[in-house]
């Protein structure tokens with residue numbers, strides 16, 4: 001579909017398409033996100049972090065100004081009030097995800113939640129850990145817990161042409177480990193790089209074959225409905241700032257109640273035990289979320305989670321899904337129509353072309369007329385000058401980058417031979433700067449004009465270069 005005539009460098013005079021819900025989200029922008037407009041800031045890094053609405057700050061600050069809140073879990077009034085607010089937020093999280101069968105453990109972020117599973121899953125020589133080539137490093141890192149305890153780990157393939165799962169390969173993989181006692185499969189409900197939504201059907205499929213499932217929902221839940229009464233992974237990890245921007249420093253691990261005792265916590269800390277003796281070196285761990293909440297909770301910020309979830313509920317997660325899908329389609333079409341005069345495309349976009357099962361993310365590189373990739377860092381520097389916040393690099397997801405840039409196994413073997421290759425610049429030099437990409441991700445405060453500004457930025461700086 002054609003939106004503007006981008007074949008010659010020209011200002012778009014009129015959009016032929018209006019993105020769905022444009023007036024609703026424009027109004028929301030003016031009311032809650034006007035700071036972006038005042039600065040003329042085009043924010044396109046929602047997978048990096050969501051943005052908070054002004055009302056969230058106001059409500060939270062009013063709460064803090066009006067209450068006396070003390071360290072929870074005591075009977076004094078300041079403590080009781082904190083406990084009440086923390087538990088309200090916990091219940092709000094469970095309600096938001098229809099998670100009656102789960103307990104909610106507050107963590108520092110998604111990585112903190114993933115680490116609990118990595119550290120506590122019963123890995124041993126009779127266990128295995130399987131994951132996708134498309135995973136965030138906070139999931140990849142769990143393999144280190146597995147190997148230290150002599151468990152095996154396996155990567156399942158991602159198809160280069162559309163960055164989706166190799167379904168045949170995965171199905172076969174699930175059937176291959178009948179004799180293994182503890183099998184953990186981890187995958188992202190949405191890729192933090194390509195935006196591809198990996199099918200949630202694999203949760204049931206894997207469980208039926210005896211696997212435990214760790215769903216990394218960090219990139220998925222900000223713009224998609226996760227209904228845990230329908231899809232029931234053993235464990236779910238997420239960060240709240242990705243959903244509603246504020247506060248940072250909080251996430252959660254949702255543990256399906258019947259999997260609570262599958263995890264084996266290797267130590268204890270303040271707040272996680274019901275009884276400890278030093279004379280006998282004995283302890284009993286708490287039988288609830290407290291088991292995993294080491295030390296004092298962030299009791300001043302946790303109440304802001306309920307405020308954030310209420311804000312999202314007020315818009316409706318289904319409307320947000322529809323909106324980002326439309327925004328992405330608009331941007332994808334416009335970006336793929338920008339051509340050099342010799343007919344070559346200016347953007348090499350990675351991933352699916354069909355707009356199905358994909359979040360509000362586009363990953364691409366800018367290509368010269370002669371077919372050279374312009375190093376992503378140069379594009380980011382130019383974008384910075386125009387107050388466009390985008391993200392570049394490998395996005396903590398080396399698997400997708402190795403696939404997109406066709407990095408060979410032999411080249412990687414060579415690279416890791418030299419133990420002095422420890423910083424990013426060495427790595428980029430070694431790979432002749434053929435790594436990385438540019439990521440645009442849209443969200444609730446993205447408007448059509450923001451995408452048009454970005455498109456103009458690409459045309460102005462890179463068409464016919």
Ligand SMILES: Cc1ncc(COP(=O)(O)O)c(C=O)c1O
Nearest residue numbers: 109110111136138192218219239
């Ligand atoms: C899919 C995915 N998983 C995990 C993480 C880690 O989240 P955090 O840095 O909040 O711990 C991210 C962050 O971008 C992510 O996108």
